[in-house]
Amino acid sequence: MKKLSVKLGILFFLIIFGLITFMFFFLHMGIAESRVEEELKALQARGNSHRAVLEKHFDKETIDHVVLMESESLTDVIITNKDGKVLGSSSGIAQYEKYLKIPNSLNTAEGQIVEDNWKDEPYIATVSPVEVNGQLTAYVFMFENTVSVHSLIKGLNEHFFLAGWITVCLTIIIIVFLSKGITKPLLKMKEATSQMSKGEFSVSLPITSDDELGDLAKSIELLATDLNYLKQERNEFLASISHELRTPLTYIKGYADIVQKRKLPDEEREKYLKIIVEESNRLSVLIKELFDLAKMDQNSFAIQKERIELKPFFTKMEQRLFLAFQEKGLHFTLQCPQNIFIQADPLRLEQILLNLLDNSIKYSQPGGDIKLKAWQRKKAIHLAVQDNGKGIPEKELPLIFNRFYRVDKSRTRSLGGTGLGLAIVKELVHAHGAQIHVKSKEHAGTEVELIFKGELKQ
Ligand SMILES: Nc1ncnc2c1ncn2[C@@H]1O[C@H](COP(=O)(O)OP(=O)(O)O)[C@@H](O)[C@H]1O
Ligand SMILES: [Mg+2]
Structure with missing residues (x-):
């Protein structure tokens, strides 16, 4: 996996996916739990208000009235006497039978939750004890189907899966975009620099953006131009040096040959030897000056002020x-x-x-x-x-x-x-x-x- 765009795309994907998973676990659980809690509270409150009515008038008529009220709603009620005998029920009792248990430590004032396991059980349930003249007389059991909570969770799950799919698609789009926007110009720059390292300085990079990549492209072009200029200057300089060195050497060699081969009158010999000395001096001045310049170019000479x-x-x-x-x-x-x-x-x-x-x-x-x-x-x-x-x-x-x-x-x-x-x-x-x-x-x-x-x- 060498491509920068793929690396960046996968990083993006992992970050978003991690975020979604995190949200899924915490938000999802939080929402479900608080929803169930609300439902339980409402159920208990309803049971308690039936209990209040029954405490005032505990007779068959009131029990029937309560049962009738619940048969119209989404919740169900079962009223039992203190021994568990069913006195009234808003729907059949078969599906509710397993919940008709009185908890050991019963809070008589507030009532109690009998079943809150919404995940595994089909119902949540509460119980409110009825006291008539200070005597525990009956129990009001309230039930609510957990289907609504489950459908809420299902809805949430669907949303989270959708978000997951959207990130996958976005990641693919981002990878394509990144490979166009970042990797391509970078590859071009890489090609340009390797061309430059081979001595080919006529590089041209399309500067398409005004961001760091655009700046980098500009810098590389500038570098290429500068290197090209330096290369040309160095070539010209070397050509000049060899020319400048060759001229005095030609003189020296030419006159030295004449002096050596021919028998010359003293006066003429002196003249030629003088030229040889002059040209040798020129050469040594030239070499000294070149050496000075070379030292300056390398910044290896110190100015001691x-x-x-x-x-x-x-x-x-x-x-x-x-x-x-x-x-x-x-x-x-x-x-x-x-x-x-x-x-x-x-x-x-x-x-x-x-x-x-x-x-x-x-x-x-x-x-x-x-x-x-x-x-x-x-x-x-x-x-x-x-x-x-x-x-x-x-x-x-x-x-x-x-x-x-x-x-x-x-x-x-x-x-x-x-x-x-x-x-x-x-x-x-x-x-x-x-x-x-x-x-x-x-x-x-x-x-x-x-x-x-x-x-x-x-
Ligand atoms: N004072 C000056 N008067 C006239 N021409 C000058 C003067 N100084 C420099 N130059 C010109 O500039 C050129 C470069 O000078 P320089 O680098 O010292 O080289 P050089 O003295 O070896 O010829 C000289 O060749 C000369 O043509
Ligand atoms: Mg001079």
Whole structure:
């Protein structure tokens, strides 16, 4: 029994059936017992009222009158003297004879029930003793047929059986409904997920309901789309990596072959060896950057935040980059007030700023201006690297954080770019819980701004 709908249907059936059985036993018994009790009380009351009449006038005429009254009703009366001799009877006495026994402990005032076993006996019976002048003189026996109680019970039984049949039918309907409404969509989802586990991501699930099942179907579709996107991205990334690795390797191999095979003048040999060294450097930078990104993807690198004072931090970086600025004839300006502090991992912050400054140096013309700025606005600390270099075309701006993305592939290659710098910067900035924004205009310059939230000026 694997089907969910059958399981749910049977559960439903068992609950309803249990409820009906419970009701059948308790309600059914309760109703029958209370009905019999009422009948007995009424019978006793009737007997007692005959007794009252007889106590006033105990004579043949009154006895006949009582008998006559009962012969018209559904109950019967038998009046006996104190020794059990029948004085009057509203119908024959043969069927009542076995009940004409005086109970041992007779309650003379209230009368007594003689027979209350409605289940097995055809009659229920009561007796009321008649006292004339303080002397026990006679007994009034009252009888009532139990047929009416039995027919009541029969009626009840029929109702309960009907209810039982209705639950069986309802259960079948519910099983059919459940298998359509629940099991089918679940089976489709199961098929979809097993398809996905085989690498087939183009699944489409009909979202028919707005309940949890519909939500689940939506989530599975979303998952499929995401996985598909990740798969494509991974393929593109792998293709880019192999391309990026192949290019420097081709150079290295090509020039190494030339140097090895041909007898070259020293000057030319030097030139080729220099290219080999440069390309090897590129390769090791590329591999280091890829490794950084891989670590970031796995979240296996830790950001160890410290309180850093920005002014001395920037000054140290300026000193490190001094030669690079000078080589290209660039003017560097530092705009940072004293006593601005930031909570960041110093090594990572240095990596971020070096990447941004390196870009500004690479993509600026000689004589250009590069600014490194920091300021505080409300509770946030803003850092910015600004240049008046070649800028980035507007339509390419959203793409520059993509891995291996370079605006001008051939030119940037000659500048030694890998296209991974900004991807790494973005990951590092986000790992700090900070934001990064780029503003750029072609041929006018670029400004990259970082916003670190919640750092207070000391
Ligand atoms: N300051 C800048 N000025 C002009 N272009 C820039 C600047 N910074 C980044 N870019 C563009 O964005 C691309 C991606 O930058 P990045 O990821 O650092 O790669 P890389 O520096 O290795 O080329 C660069 O190739 C360049 O085209
Ligand atoms: Mg770069």
